[in-house]
Amino acid sequence: MGSIFQGAPIPEGPGYSFRETPAVRQAPGPSSAAGERQHGFYPYTDNGGSTLGISGADFAILAGDTRSTSGYNINTRYAPKLYKIGGDAPDTPPIALSVVGFAADGAALAERLDTIVKMYRYQHGKPMGVAACAQRLSHLLYMKRFFPFYVAAILAGLDESGRGALYSYDPVGSYEREQCRAGGAAASLIMPFLDNQVNFKNQNVPGSGQGHALEPRKPYDLPRGTVEELVQDAFTSAVERHIEVGDGLQMMIITRDGIEEVYRDLKKD
Known part of the structure; x- marks a missing residue:
């Protein structure tokens, strides 16, 4: 934070005010000048880490590492x-959300979406499906577009037919349904592999x-065991x-039976 105010002048006397325009301190020389100083702050930080999601015929998998960094x-x-x-x-459809980027924004976004989905159940007497939840998450992000959540989000669940559903988002709410997506620090390394x-x-x-x-191979739904190996x-x-990626691998495997959590160790150096 100190580097942000590096160019700010040193206050002189108890009457110093940010409303006043202080003189610019310069090294001794033939001339000196007065100028403006802008005071501000940058509210975001990148806490590293990566996430990915893959959907299958009757399941969806979200995964992310557990390292949090600052520089x-x-x-x-x-x-x-x-x-x-x-x-x-x-009777609640299993839905999971992965967020990577600014950790505080990610936790706030997940808490807000969780509250909205629970309130929907109380108000309408039925649970919210993954497609409606995906659209509601898009609205949440778009509402904050002028001061956006600094995260890359992936939402996963099962659609009405029981197939795996995966939705990826940018920070201002644009989203699409995909079969696989990676986000975060190592997205440029993981996405070509997927x-x-x-x-x-x-x-x-x-x-x-x-x-x-040559005839290109046609995509098909991979079995769950193969997908888990690909994630690893x-x-x-x-x-x-x-x-910025390491320490532990957390996976959430979404099926008709609910959400199964798996943890595996990664390198810690």
């Missing part, structure tokens, strides 16, 4: 970035031809190349 400092080695939304009532292994980008059917005649591989690779 080169590690604040804590266990700061979860995944949240359950809507409570644990038996594009290749989940969406089958740049993969061709063996023996289908040569050059441009993605974060194992990310921690080797990124200092």
Whole structure:
């Protein structure tokens, strides 16, 4: 915070006021001048970490590391970035939210969305589905567009037909349903891996031809075991190349039976 006010003049006397325009301090020289000084602050910080989500035929998986950083400092080695939304009532559709970026904004956004989903149940007598929750989250982010939540959010659940549903967001509420998405510090490392292994980008059917005649592989719903291995591989690779990612891997696996949480260790250096 001190670097923000580095250029501010030193107050002189008890009558100093930010409304006054103080003289600019200069080194001794042939000339001196008076000028304006702007006082301000930057309210955001990036607390590092990464998250990802993958949807399947009857499940969806959210995952995130547990490291929280400020620059080169590690604040804590266990700061979860995944949240359950809507409570644990038996007939409540399982919904989970991952947020990465500014930790305070992420916690505030998850708490607000959780409250909205619970109030919807009390007011309407039925639980909110994942599609309606996804749209409501978009409204929450857009309402704060002039002072936005500094987070990359991913919402996961099961749609009305029981298929995995995954929605990714930018900080001002634009969203889309996808099969896989990564966010946070190591997103640029993880997303190409997911594009290749989940969406089958740049993969061709063996023996289908040569050059441009090669037939691209068609995406299909991967089994749960394969997806869990991909999540583990993605974060194992990310921690080797990124200092803001590590310590622990938290996964939320969403199925018809609810949300199962899994924790695995990652590198701590």
